[in-house]
Amino acid sequence: xxxxxxxFGVGSLYVGVMxxxxxxxxxxxxxxxxxxxxxxxxIAAGSFALVRAFDYIPEGSVIVxxxxxxxxxxxxxxxxxxxxxxxxxxxxxxxxDTLFGHPLEAAFVIEYPSPASATFEGRDIFAPIAARxxxxxxxxxxxxxxxxxQNALARHSKVPSPIANGSRVTGHVREIxxxxxxxxxxxxxxxxxxxxRCLVTIGARPAALAPLVRTYADxxxxxxxxxxGSFGGFKTHPAR
Amino acid sequence: xxxxxxxFGVGSLYVGVMxxxxxxxxxxxxxxxxxxxxxxxxIAAGSFALVRAFDYIPEGSVIVxxxxxxxxxxxxxxxxxxxxxxxxxxxxxxxxDTLFGHPLEAAFVIEYPSPASATFEGRDIFAPIAARxxxxxxxxxxxxxxxxxQNALARHSKVPSPIANGSRVTGHVREIxxxxxxxxxxxxxxxxxxxxRCLVTIGARPAALAPLVRTYADxxxxxxxxxxGSFGGFKTHPAR
Amino acid sequence: xxxxxxxFGVGSLYVGVMxxxxxxxxxxxxxxxxxxxxxxxxIAAGSFALVRAFDYIPEGSVIVxxxxxxxxxxxxxxxxxxxxxxxxxxxxxxxxDTLFGHPLEAAFVIEYPSPASATFEGRDIFAPIAARxxxxxxxxxxxxxxxxxQNALARHSKVPSPIANGSRVTGHVREIxxxxxxxxxxxxxxxxxxxxRCLVTIGARPAALAPLVRTYADxxxxxxxxxxGSFGGFKTHPAR
Numbered sequence: 001x002x003x004x005x006x007x008f009g010v011g012s013l014y015v016g017v018m019x020x021x022x023x024x025x026x027x028x029x030x031x032x033x034x035x036x037x038x039x040x041x042x043i044a045a046g047s048f049a050l051v052r053a054f055d056y057i058p059e060g061s062v063i064v065x066x067x068x069x070x071x072x073x074x075x076x077x078x079x080x081x082x083x084x085x086x087x088x089x090x091x092x093x094x095x096x097d098t099l100f101g102h103p104l105e106a107a108f109v110i111e112y113p114s115p116a117s118a119t120f121e122g123r124d125i126f127a128p129i130a131a132r133x134x135x136x137x138x139x140x141x142x143x144x145x146x147x148x149x150q151n152a153l154a155r156h157s158k159v160p161s162p163i164a165n166g167s168r169v170t171g172h173v174r175e176i177x178x179x180x181x182x183x184x185x186x187x188x189x190x191x192x193x194x195x196x197r198c199l200v201t202i203g204a205r206p207a208a209l210a211p212l213v214r215t216y217a218d219x220x221x222x223x224x225x226x227x228x229g230s231f232g233g234f235k236t237h238p239a240r
Numbered sequence: 241x242x243x244x245x246x247x248f249g250v251g252s253l254y255v256g257v258m259x260x261x262x263x264x265x266x267x268x269x270x271x272x273x274x275x276x277x278x279x280x281x282x283i284a285a286g287s288f289a290l291v292r293a294f295d296y297i298p299e300g301s302v303i304v305x306x307x308x309x310x311x312x313x314x315x316x317x318x319x320x321x322x323x324x325x326x327x328x329x330x331x332x333x334x335x336x337d338t339l340f341g342h343p344l345e346a347a348f349v350i351e352y353p354s355p356a357s358a359t360f361e362g363r364d365i366f367a368p369i370a371a372r373x374x375x376x377x378x379x380x381x382x383x384x385x386x387x388x389x390q391n392a393l394a395r396h397s398k399v400p401s402p403i404a405n406g407s408r409v410t411g412h413v414r415e416i417x418x419x420x421x422x423x424x425x426x427x428x429x430x431x432x433x434x435x436x437r438c439l440v441t442i443g444a445r446p447a448a449l450a451p452l453v454r455t456y457a458d459x460x461x462x463x464x465x466x467x468x469g470s471f472g473g474f475k476t477h478p479a480r
Numbered sequence: 481x482x483x484x485x486x487x488f489g490v491g492s493l494y495v496g497v498m499x500x501x502x503x504x505x506x507x508x509x510x511x512x513x514x515x516x517x518x519x520x521x522x523i524a525a526g527s528f529a530l531v532r533a534f535d536y537i538p539e540g541s542v543i544v545x546x547x548x549x550x551x552x553x554x555x556x557x558x559x560x561x562x563x564x565x566x567x568x569x570x571x572x573x574x575x576x577d578t579l580f581g582h583p584l585e586a587a588f589v590i591e592y593p594s595p596a597s598a599t600f601e602g603r604d605i606f607a608p609i610a611a612r613x614x615x616x617x618x619x620x621x622x623x624x625x626x627x628x629x630q631n632a633l634a635r636h637s638k639v640p641s642p643i644a645n646g647s648r649v650t651g652h653v654r655e656i657x658x659x660x661x662x663x664x665x666x667x668x669x670x671x672x673x674x675x676x677r678c679l680v681t682i683g684a685r686p687a688a689l690a691p692l693v694r695t696y697a698d699x700x701x702x703x704x705x706x707x708x709g710s711f712g713g714f715k716t717h718p719a720r
Contacts, residue, residue, distance in 0.1 A: 053257055
């Protein structure tokens with residue numbers, strides 16, 4: 001499987017062309033669009049999407065992650081093997097969340113001699129490289145090993161951590177989804193045992209009291225609630 | 241074929257992850273996205289999408305329909321065989337339009353012992369169940385038959401009917417599409433024979449006179465018209 | 481490969497149903513969505529999308545292009561062989577950009593005796609015809625040759641050309657993409673050799689000085705720049 005995560009926009013021609021390139025070079029490999037609606041150039045959002053999808057993409061797969069404000073510049077291009085999957089991406093922090101908790105097995109700097117557009121390496125470099133790997137190329141064929149890979153890749157790692165201070169827990173909004181859920185990095189274990197209600201403050205908004213529930217159906221439609229999200233973090237719903 | 245209808249949003253990671261789960265469990269079954277842009281939690285809109293797509297999804301296919309405000313709660317999960325297709329969905333009225341005119345052949349209540357997220361059963365229950373059915377599992381392996389299925393499923397059936405009263409026909413807006421077409425449930429046979437023009441009233445808007453035509457090209461660009469939609473109902477175009 | 485370009489909207493049920501029809505009729509042919517987010521009825525935008533995707537769709541493929549304000553009317557339906565690919569589309573100018581620089585090899589008028597909806601020929605005519613061609617049907621089986629095809633198809637050809645007048649180059653905005661890039665038809669060779677900066681005027685906006693650069697990273701985030709796009713034309717970035 002070749003799984004795709006980009007900020008191109010799901011309806012964009014750029015997605016279609018990248019998939020055509022892959023389909024030609026690796027005709028028997030299924031292509032799965034994970035998401036293309038990362039906010040443009042939002043590397044942290046791309047990193048968060050990647051880590052959430054990661055466990056559902058089977059071992060042996062190739063993941064192409066392109067959120068790349070530095071496209072065409074001297075930043076490196078990476079092929080990293082993490083927990084049995086190979087991720088092909090620019091070296092800009094897209095791996096930050098995934099490196100946090102999954103074993104890095106190898107990382108190579110992609111060398112790409114062919115002429116490529118300076119503005120669309122997703123099509124001209126990352127897609128063909130992913131197809132080659134999916135068809136059996138070893139990472140060593142693609143370039144040289146990245147020295148000290150864990151530290152090299154982690155230098156971009158600005159993933160913040162939530163902080164628990166008594167009954168006060170401060171986390172970070174990682175995404176607001178299509179349903180209006182506010183996804184944070186606060187995990188259930190951070191709340192005091194037996195918590196039934198949370199006083200929720202988001203940025204400068206006034207605090208709102210919200211019950212901690214198991215399902216959306218436990219509160220009325222449109223009522224604020226806090227629950228454990230399907231990827232393990234807490235969600236506050238609805239966003240407004 | 242496994243066909244998907246959800247309210248996740250076409251660009252959402254939730255769609256991508258659900259498809260990855262299906263691709264792993266049923267690798268040789270094509271996945272077709274019917275639509276993921278049902279308005280969040282709008283069961284009636286999901287039901288209307290399902291019935292319009294139904295005839296174009298071949299017999300033997302599995303349809304996963306997830307518009308599920310009650311996710312994680314005690315509402316049932318259903319696998320229903322209707323007119324040769326198997327639909328996997330929450331028991332909340334998503335089948336209402338489809339049951340109206342297609343034969344219900346069997347319905348089972350899905351029993352799912354595995355731990356599942358209380359907020360994303362599309363990924364954790366409906367997708368794996370659909371994959372199992374597409375790979376040959378019988379519905380009887382999934383759970384117990386739903387007693388009195390026609391009545392049980394139809395209890396949610398709030399599909400309204402249009403009313404003809406002389407030359408006055410009152411129907412319901414079912415969708416406004418990407419072109420601005422207003423799709424209603426009024427069918428051609430309800431209009432008096434020989435109708436050439438309609439006085440159209442939508443909600444509280446002032447009435448507007450619109451010709452009844454065969455194609456959009458029969459009126460000027462942007463002019464209001466009424467025509468038979470490609471799924472059999474009347475459309476009013478454009479929406480404004 | 482069957483590649484799709486439409487103005488249905490990427491999230492629309494119309495796309496899903498069209499793909500289901502193709503998947504049933506040509507089950508072993510991969511379907512690639514190039515884009516469905518052409519502005520409704522914007523034939524010039526569809527033509528521009530088609531020409532940009534064209535080189536990335538391999539020879540032997542079928543392209544279905546549906547941007548069709550005249551759906552159901554007497555306008556012709558065309559199957560054209562251009563540079564090894566077959567394009568199935570309404571005869572309304574969608575081929576204009578592609579005919580400009582790629583050899584037209586054959587063109588046939590599609591005859592379609594079956595009853596078809598007057599509002600959704602994408603589903604009822606273009607999709608099944610594309611599937612037949614992808615499964616090996618010859619164009620001659622579909623209808624009669626179009627007389628004088630180059631001129632017949634080119635009569636819609638209103639593709640404007642950029643004009644260079646000394647150091648002043650006047651081109652046309654062809655698209656604004658998901659990143660805010662303004663794509664024009666001005667090609668690098670039109671600029672005077674050694675150009676380093678451009679005074680950019682877009683419509684009635686005040687002129688702005690922008691450096692001519694190779695990559696986005698050559699200017700600060702949000703700063704205006706001009707660069708060669710990945711499909712060969714100049715882009716101005718960002719749009720605002």
